[in-house]
Amino acid sequence: MATALKKEHKAERPARGGVVTFVEAIRQGIWEEMERDERVFVIGEDVGVYGGAFKVTDGLIDYFGPERVIDTPISEAAIVGAACGAALMGMRPVAEFQFIDFISCGFDMLTNFAAKCRYRWGAGIPAVFRGPCGAGVHAGPFHSQNVESFFMNTPGLKMVEPSNPYDAKGLIKAAIRDPDPVLFFEHKKLYRLPRLRQEIPEEDYIVEIGRARVAREGHDLSIITFGAQVLTALDAAEELEREGLDIEVIDLRTLLPLDKETILASVRKTNRALILHEAPRTGGIGGEIAGLIAEEAFEWLDAPVVRLGAIDTPVPYSPPLEEYHLPQVKDVVDAARRLAAY
Amino acid sequence: MASKRDAKKKGSKAHGGRSARRAKAETAQAAHVVAAAEVALNDADAGGGHRDGDTVPSFEVALNDADAGGPSPKSDASRSAAPATRAGVRFVEIVEGVQAPAIDEGLICSLETSLTREQMLELYYYLKLTRLVEERLVNLYRQNKVIGGVYRSLGQEATAVGTCYALERGDFIAPLIRDLGAVLTKGIRPRAIFAQYMAKAWGPSEGRDLNIHFGDMERGFIGPISHLGDMIPVMTGVLLAARMQQKKIVAIAYIGDGGMSTGAFHEGLNFAAVQRLPLIVVAEHNCYAYSTPTHKQTAVKNLADKAAAYGIPGYIVDGNDIIACYETTKRAVDFARSGGGAVLIEAKTYRRKGHAEHDDQRYVPREELELWEKRDPVDRYERHLTSQGIATREELDQITARIKQELEEEVAWAESSPLPEPERAAYNVYDNSIVPPAFRPKVLER
Numbered sequence: 193m194a195t196a197l198k199k200e201h202k203a204e205r206p207a208r209g210g211v212v213t214f215v216e217a218i219r220q221g222i223w224e225e226m227e228r229d230e231r232v233f234v235i236g237e238d239v240g241v242y243g244g245a246f247k248v249t250d251g252l253i254d255y256f257g258p259e260r261v262i263d264t265p266i267s268e269a270a271i272v273g274a275a276c277g278a279a280l281m282g283m284r285p286v287a288e289f290q291f292i293d294f295i296s297c298g299f300d301m302l303t304n305f306a307a308k309c310r311y312r313w314g315a316g317i318p319a320v321f322r323g324p325c326g327a328g329v330h331a332g333p334f335h336s337q338n339v340e341s342f343f344m345n346t347p348g349l350k351m352v353e354p355s356n357p358y359d360a361k362g363l364i365k366a367a368i369r370d371p372d373p374v375l376f377f378e379h380k381k382l383y384r385l386p387r388l389r390q391e392i393p394e395e396d397y398i399v400e401i402g403r404a405r406v407a408r409e410g411h412d413l414s415i416i417t418f419g420a421q422v423l424t425a426l427d428a429a430e431e432l433e434r435e436g437l438d439i440e441v442i443d444l445r446t447l448l449p450l451d452k453e454t455i456l457a458s459v460r461k462t463n464r465a466l467i468l469h470e471a472p473r474t475g476g477i478g479g480e481i482a483g484l485i486a487e488e489a490f491e492w493l494d495a496p497v498v499r500l501g502a503i504d505t506p507v508p509y510s511p512p513l514e515e516y517h518l519p520q521v522k523d524v525v526d527a528a529r530r531l532a533a534y
Numbered sequence: 535m536a537s538k539r540d541a542k543k544k545g546s547k548a549h550g551g552r553s554a555r556r557a558k559a560e561t562a563q564a565a566h567v568v569a570a571a572e573v574a575l576n577d578a579d580a581g582g583g584h585r586d587g588d589t590v591p592s593f594e595v596a597l598n599d600a601d602a603g604g605p606s607p608k609s610d611a612s613r614s615a616a617p618a619t620r621a622g623v624r625f626v627e628i629v630e631g632v633q634a635p636a637i638d639e640g641l642i643c644s645l646e647t648s649l650t651r652e653q654m655l656e657l658y659y660y661l662k663l664t665r666l667v668e669e670r671l672v673n674l675y676r677q678n679k680v681i682g683g684v685y686r687s688l689g690q691e692a693t694a695v696g697t698c699y700a701l702e703r704g705d706f707i708a709p710l711i712r713d714l715g716a717v718l719t720k721g722i723r724p725r726a727i728f729a730q731y732m733a734k735a736w737g738p739s740e741g742r743d744l745n746i747h748f749g750d751m752e753r754g755f756i757g758p759i760s761h762l763g764d765m766i767p768v769m770t771g772v773l774l775a776a777r778m779q780q781k782k783i784v785a786i787a788y789i790g791d792g793g794m795s796t797g798a799f800h801e802g803l804n805f806a807a808v809q810r811l812p813l814i815v816v817a818e819h820n821c822y823a824y825s826t827p828t829h830k831q832t833a834v835k836n837l838a839d840k841a842a843a844y845g846i847p848g849y850i851v852d853g854n855d856i857i858a859c860y861e862t863t864k865r866a867v868d869f870a871r872s873g874g875g876a877v878l879i880e881a882k883t884y885r886r887k888g889h890a891e892h893d894d895q896r897y898v899p900r901e902e903l904e905l906w907e908k909r910d911p912v913d914r915y916e917r918h919l920t921s922q923g924i925a926t927r928e929e930l931d932q933i934t935a936r937i938k939q940e941l942e943e944e945v946a947w948a949e950s951s952p953l954p955e956p957e958r959a960a961y962n963v964y965d966n967s968i969v970p971p972a973f974r975p976k977v978l979e980r
Contacts, residue, residue, distance in 0.1 A: 233778065235774075259777075259778055260778070262774070264805060265801070265804055265805055265808060267767075267801035267802075267804065267805055268801075269764075269767055269797060269798045269801045269802070270767040270770060270798075270801035270802050270804070270805040271767075272767070273764060273765075273766070273767020273768045273770065273771060273798065273801075273802060274767050274768070274770045274771030274774055274802075274805065275771060276767075276768050276771055277756070277767070277768040277769055277770060277771020277772040277773075277774070277775065278771040278772070278774050278775035278778075279771070280751065280756060280768075280771075280772060280775075281771075281772055281775035281776060281779065282775070282779075283775045283778065283779075285771075300761055300764060300798070301764060301767065301768075301798070304759050304760075304761050304764070305759055305761075305764055305768060308759070309757070310962055310963070310964070310965065311742055311962050311963050312739050312742055312743040312747060312748065312757060313738060313739050313742075313743070313747075313748040313749045313750075313757045314962065315749055315751065315757065316965055347963045347969065348963050348964070350964075371964075371965035372964050372965055
């Protein structure tokens with residue numbers, strides 16, 4: 193395909209693979225896809241010279257030029273709409289929300305245009321809509337939300353949320369190559385978390401969308417979770433191990449469509465299910481997973497399905513309030529103990 | 535030309551030694567629009583290297599042509615006494631509830647055109663085709679063969695057809711529900727429209743969506759959604775992609791006096807303007823958004839006034855003059871394609887039917903409908919073609935007969951299509967996948 197792009201590579205390209213943080217892994221993924229496929233481009237607010245609010249797109253504009261790294265006005269509907277239009281023309285846009293909270297401003301374009309185009313007239317929208325989600329960084333009600341349940345009820349969209357650098361790179365690449373619109377949520381607490389630094393392969397790889405991962409094997413109870421809460425679950429599992437409880441942790445990775453097989457296989461093995469997410473509990477995707485387990489694994493259950501989420505409030509700013517709002521390791525440990533004793 | 539200049543002079547009061555252009559601008563009620571458009575055009579010229587010597591917006595051109603060409607029954611004296619009898623100005627009066635003088639009998643279209651005779655007849659074909667397809671849809675609706683509603687563009691067909699005709703193969707449109715004329719002009723066959731309205735399996739959406747809610751990338755037709763304004767950002771993306779792909783295409787996004795109140799309209803047009811994308815936004819000012827009149831929709835006098843807010847040229851055209859619609863859009867298309875950026879065209883027209891067939895239009899004054907009936911764009915174009923010696927009545931009748939014959943076949947094809955197989959509902963949500971029957975969980979199977 194002929195493009196108008198001048199490739200005067202001023203910037204140094206980042207290494208392939210190596211020991212990376214979460215944010216570096218995502219940047220590597222986008223970078224490699226832009227190199228591999230001229231149709232891939234980045235669009236969003238302050239993604240160019242500034243490199244994005246969290247520096248996910250840092251350096252891209254110097255390497256690929258302003259034609260492929262497009263700064264926009266503060267207009268999420270325009271960002272999503274333009275990504276959709278470009279995708280219809282055969283491009284592969286990667287659109288950034290500065291904070292995922294602002295996805296509400298593009299909600300209509302996502303749920304009514306992007307999600308329904310293929311169904312309505314066979315025109316797929318191969319676009320990625322990504323941005324930082326999540327609380328725990330004292331950013332208040334508008335820079336901390338988790339929005340997956342807003343979109344759970346919209347067939348036509350896919351939703352992905354990685355919990356570690358390996359998956360982040362593999363999933364962003366898979367999302368960019370996917371023929372349908374993918375919402376890609378990045379928990380901002382993970383971006384530079386030293387504990388997550390991890391060696392990832394030098395060679396090209398993807399993590400298939402729609403496949404969950406067993407983050408920790410166990411036999412007594414399944415904690416089904418995703419994103420930053422995988423760390424909460426693993427911390428709780430370690431504590432519970434000292435009490436002799438053998439916890440399995442399922443990292444969903446893809447939220448839509450859910451990997452039903454992995455969820456059900458785990459519950460059928462451990463016979464106890466604890467669902468953990470960071471969004472408020474009421475109407476959260478925990479209800480969907482609980483429903484699935486009740487319908488398809490009822491006979492294997494030895495205890496009721498339990499959902500843990502944030503309390504049903506906006507995300508408060510002040511640290512003690514935010515801590516109270518969010519599910520903590522202690523809450524997971526308590527719930528697991530009760531479930532195990534049932 | 536001399537008579538046109540005279541008409542302008544009569545319309546203006548004494549202007550002393552001021553320049554002709556300045557005087558002209560002041561006579562128009564939308565003087566500030568004219569000025570804004572010229573400033574924007576000139577700014578664009580300075581930046582983009584595009585220069586068009588005559589930057590008089592088509593508002594003036596279209597209206598003066600109408601005055602010059604239309605054998606108005608009124609005397610010159612009455613016209614000079616009431617400069618507000620010029621089409622666009624009359625229109626504004628109607629919006630404000632003032633009774634306008636009925637002087638529309640005998641009106642023809644703009645005389646200045648680059649269209650050949652053959653093109654003008656093709657334009658007539660699409661205009662009449664649009665009218666007759668809709669009439670056929672109403673018949674089918676009354677026979678209960680249309681599953682949903684029927685949304686007429688009666689009285690405003692010239693806008694959709696005339697503007698779309700200015701595009702070239704490879705250019706794109708995003709129509710609204712009342713832009714059937716643009717869809718047909720883009721080469722979509724009437725059978726597709728009939729099958730869509732009747733929810734048939736052979737329709738382009740295979741029964742998944744209604745009316746003109748489908749698209750055809752090959753023919754440059756992006757399928758719209760019901761959420762007004764959303765197509766402006768989408769078309770911005772189409773043009774961003776085209777620029778990256780080095781395709782010199784332009785696009786028209788249609789919007790109305792109602793749709794322009796949405797946030798998506800603003801975000802999309804602002805972004806297109808910032809990126810200097812070749813997007814023509816055609817604002818069909820048809821006076822009603824469902825039942826809401828324009829003055830409850832916006833406080834501006836002319837929708838084109840809004841162009842100034844985006845730093846782009848704004849034009850006003852008589853939306854019932856198909857030649858003027860074509861010429862204005864052609865100019866905007868040339869300007870956009872040569873790098874000038876986005877353009878807003880307001881087409882002043884009128885929706886003579888309700889929102890859909892079920893709507894009894896109780897909110898519309900009778901006189902208003904009668905007035906606009908006299909301004910019917912099809913009658914007007916027929917009068918233009920015959921009075922200017924472009925076509926005979928018999929030739930037009932032949933075209934109409936050909937369309938009617940064509941529509942018989944198209945309707946028969948659509949009627950012969952089956953309804954879709956029920957389980958097709960589960961297909962095409964994602965690429966190559968079928969949605970499982972989620973509401974039939976295994977535990978309930980016995």
